[in-house]
Amino acid sequence: MVKIFCLFFITLLSINLSAQDKPLYKDANQSIEKRIEDLLSRMTPEEKAMQLNQYTLGRNDNANNMADPVNDIPAEIGSLIYFSSDPALRNQVQKKAMEKSRLGIPVIFGYDVIHGYRTVYPISLGQACSWNPELVKKACAVAAQEARMSGVDWTFSPMIDVARDGRWGRVAEGYGEDPYTNAVFSVASVKGYQGDDISGNKNVAACLKHYVGYGASEAGRDYVYTEISKQTLWDTYMLPYEEGVKAGAATLMSCFNDISGTPGTANRYILTEVLKNRWGHDGFVVSDWGAIEQLRSQGVAKDKKEAALKAFTAGVEMDMMNRCYDNHLAELVKEGKVSEEQLNEAVRRVLRVKFRLGLFENPYTPVTTEQERFLLAESMKIAEKLAEESIVLLKNEDKALPLSNVKKIAVVGPMAKSQWHLLGSWRAQGNAEDAVSIYKGLENEFEGKAQLQYAEGCDFEGDDRSKFEEAKTVAKDADVIIVCLGEKAQWSGENASRSTLSLPQIQEDLVKELHNLGKPVILVLSGGRPLELTRLEKLSDAMLEIWQPGIAGGNPLAGIISGRINPSGKLSITFPYSTGQIPIYYNHRQSARTHQGKYQDIPSTPLYEFTHGLSYTTFEYGDIKLSSDKIRKGDKLSAEITVTNTGDMDGAETVHWFIRDPVSTISRPVKELKHFEKQMLKKGETKTFRFDIDLFKDLGFVNGEGDRFLETGEYQIIVKDKKMKVEIVE
Numbered sequence: 001m002v003k004i005f006c007l008f009f010i011t012l013l014s015i016n017l018s019a020q021d022k023p024l025y026k027d028a029n030q031s032i033e034k035r036i037e038d039l040l041s042r043m044t045p046e047e048k049a050m051q052l053n054q055y056t057l058g059r060n061d062n063a064n065n066m067a068d069p070v071n072d073i074p075a076e077i078g079s080l081i082y083f084s085s086d087p088a089l090r091n092q093v094q095k096k097a098m099e100k101s102r103l104g105i106p107v108i109f110g111y112d113v114i115h116g117y118r119t120v121y122p123i124s125l126g127q128a129c130s131w132n133p134e135l136v137k138k139a140c141a142v143a144a145q146e147a148r149m150s151g152v153d154w155t156f157s158p159m160i161d162v163a164r165d166g167r168w169g170r171v172a173e174g175y176g177e178d179p180y181t182n183a184v185f186s187v188a189s190v191k192g193y194q195g196d197d198i199s200g201n202k203n204v205a206a207c208l209k210h211y212v213g214y215g216a217s218e219a220g221r222d223y224v225y226t227e228i229s230k231q232t233l234w235d236t237y238m239l240p241y242e243e244g245v246k247a248g249a250a251t252l253m254s255c256f257n258d259i260s261g262t263p264g265t266a267n268r269y270i271l272t273e274v275l276k277n278r279w280g281h282d283g284f285v286v287s288d289w290g291a292i293e294q295l296r297s298q299g300v301a302k303d304k305k306e307a308a309l310k311a312f313t314a315g316v317e318m319d320m321m322n323r324c325y326d327n328h329l330a331e332l333v334k335e336g337k338v339s340e341e342q343l344n345e346a347v348r349r350v351l352r353v354k355f356r357l358g359l360f361e362n363p364y365t366p367v368t369t370e371q372e373r374f375l376l377a378e379s380m381k382i383a384e385k386l387a388e389e390s391i392v393l394l395k396n397e398d399k400a401l402p403l404s405n406v407k408k409i410a411v412v413g414p415m416a417k418s419q420w421h422l423l424g425s426w427r428a429q430g431n432a433e434d435a436v437s438i439y440k441g442l443e444n445e446f447e448g449k450a451q452l453q454y455a456e457g458c459d460f461e462g463d464d465r466s467k468f469e470e471a472k473t474v475a476k477d478a479d480v481i482i483v484c485l486g487e488k489a490q491w492s493g494e495n496a497s498r499s500t501l502s503l504p505q506i507q508e509d510l511v512k513e514l515h516n517l518g519k520p521v522i523l524v525l526s527g528g529r530p531l532e533l534t535r536l537e538k539l540s541d542a543m544l545e546i547w548q549p550g551i552a553g554g555n556p557l558a559g560i561i562s563g564r565i566n567p568s569g570k571l572s573i574t575f576p577y578s579t580g581q582i583p584i585y586y587n588h589r590q591s592a593r594t595h596q597g598k599y600q601d602i603p604s605t606p607l608y609e610f611t612h613g614l615s616y617t618t619f620e621y622g623d624i625k626l627s628s629d630k631i632r633k634g635d636k637l638s639a640e641i642t643v644t645n646t647g648d649m650d651g652a653e654t655v656h657w658f659i660r661d662p663v664s665t666i667s668r669p670v671k672e673l674k675h676f677e678k679q680m681l682k683k684g685e686t687k688t689f690r691f692d693i694d695l696f697k698d699l700g701f702v703n704g705e706g707d708r709f710l711e712t713g714e715y716q717i718i719v720k721d722k723k724m725k726v727e728i729v730e
């Protein structure tokens with residue numbers, strides 16, 4: 001009997017002991033919220049403050065953000081920017097956090113995986129020209145998989161800053177000038193990165209950036225002031241964030257810019273009142289690199305401590321490379337300037353994302369070889385398809401393209417053999433050697449069909465015309481001249497503004513000389529922004545914008561040139577007639593005198609409008625059919641249009657649906673994109689495109705407080721030059 005009792009007692013004790021050994025926060029069967037509270041209850045203010053900091057790890061080759069790797073990384077650090085792609089290094093540092101910190105809280109490793117990790121695909125501005133969010137979602141899923149398998153849990157992407165000034169180098173990183181387009185791709189990329197569940201070992205947490213208004217940087221310069229009225233904040237800049245939050249984005253990044261006197265990083269209205277209280281976001285906000293300490297330069301904080309106080313109380317939970325929170329937060333709590341509950345709430349948000357990522361259960365990254373992770377056949381296919389659909393045929397006079405019956409092709413220009421520049425900025429772990437140059441793509445495509453002759457012609461910039469003669473000699477001997485021009489990778493991206501959208505004079509002069517030879521000239525343009533092509537357009541028979549296409553590089557382009565592929569890309573940003581027209585974008589508000597207010601020296605219309613893009617086939621549009629032309633506010637409305645492929649090649653067409661509200665309480669844009677759909681049409685085929693109109697969302701407007709209204713009266717539904725009226729009655 002005594003024996004049995006002893007056994008019972010010992011069993012009870014051991015159950016109790018193991019329960020004590022394994023605190024609740026380590027029990028994966030408990031709810032995340034319970035685990036967070038348990039963990040919080042065990043943390044000291046210092047440990048809490050450390051969770052809110054991000055340092056770097058690994059070789060940092062980001063020219064804008066140089067920092068020495070922190071050799072002695074504290075075991076309690078909340079996050080690291082992980083510049084390496086070696087899972088072993090991550091695991092070594094993670095081991096320290098798991099085993100040497102008192103509570104064993106895993107580190108979250110972040111990185112800029114912007115347009116691919118190793119399998120680099122086109123820059124976002126180009127991606128948007130595909131009008132194919134499904135494909136973008138797939139590409140982001142590839143990036144997520146490569147990154148997570150390499151030790152990255154969290155990407156600082158997507159960038160969804162509506163941008164209307166091509167001089168701003170970061171225009172390359174977003175999805176163009178339109179709020180709705182940015183919103184659609186914001187959702188697509190969040191879903192691609194995060195999948196259904198970020199705890200999977202192939203998904204990463206997304207980060208919507210740079211919240212908010214960074215794209216309005218004055219004069220296209222980086223890190224400067226942005227003047228944004230509340231009305232414009234809401235109707236132009238907020239939508240992509242609102243939609244990204246709804247899609248479940250785990251985190252956001254605060255911006256560098258000063259929004260009409262209150263920097264984004266110290267802006268309680270956007271960071272707390274809207275994001276947390278109104279939209280209910282329960283993840284966390286990381287500052288941009290140095291954005292907290294920069295509150296001093298922006299003139300709203302006298303020192304780092306005050307900067308920490310302002311950013312923290314505004315709603316920035318994590319400090320990226322400012323060393324403000326680690327040095328001052330615990331002290332601010334002691335002084336009572338930050339309450340314990342405020343600190344808890346910030347830590348809660350960071351821990352929530354860590355729990356959701358499954359980091360407590362799986363802190364380490366399985367070690368795999370690069371071959372198992374990178375450049376997989378399926379990933380390469382997606383990158384190539386996206387590059388193909390991003391390419392925009394800007395001009396094609398007298399069907400100069402596709403090439404037919406050519407025997408000798410001259411390939412000229414500084415971009416022709418470059419691999420490096422095709423990757424663009426933010427190439428993550430991309431390798432230039434993986435990229436197919438334009439020349440190589442053409443060589444693959446025309447092997448056995450036509451002979452290629454190459455000359456560099458000139459450098460990207462400078463005055464050295466000594467290589468012009470060689471280029472002319474090569475070109476004279478050819479049936480067609482393909483001139484490959486554009487921007488160096490470092491001319492766009494962060495801190496890479498330009499004062500003009502023109503290409504350097506030397507590149508234009510090269511085209512002039514080649515044009516004078518009287519042969520067909522095909523211009524291939526690669527770069528990270530819309531260009532001023534007014535003079536080059538006159539000197540060429542066809543022009544193709546390939547953006548920075550990533551590693552697929554010249555392959556899809558060559559397919560388009562040969563006619564194997566029918567181009568389907570359409571511009572996500574306006575190409576101005578002249579840089580002097582900036583800002584120029586399709587959805588400008590209505591003006592007082594539509595017949596006046598024009599430039600005296602140049603046209604007032606752009607060279608290529610938003611959504612411009614040619615195909616090798618022709619599409620004929622039917623009339624818009626509305627389900628009703630008079631409806632009540634609560635009714636359903638839909639619109640349809642038929643499109644027929646009337647040419648002699650299969651091709652994809654994107655139908656863009658715009659709306660217009662001619663008379664409203666506020667002055668609204670001349671037209672606003674509300675829906676788009678891309679479909680493949682075989683030659684001779686007719687397909688119906690449909691827009692299910694949500695009256696409130698699609699026809700209504702937001703005011704300066706973000707409240708949405710739908711007014712009675714007339715509205716227009718617009719597709720190309722087709723227009724239908726609908727009246728909303730009470």
Ligand code: BGC
Binds near residue numbers: 065288494
């Ligand atoms: C950029 C961010 C980027 C961060 C981390 C900053 O300078 O503005 O877009 O995510 O650096 O590299």
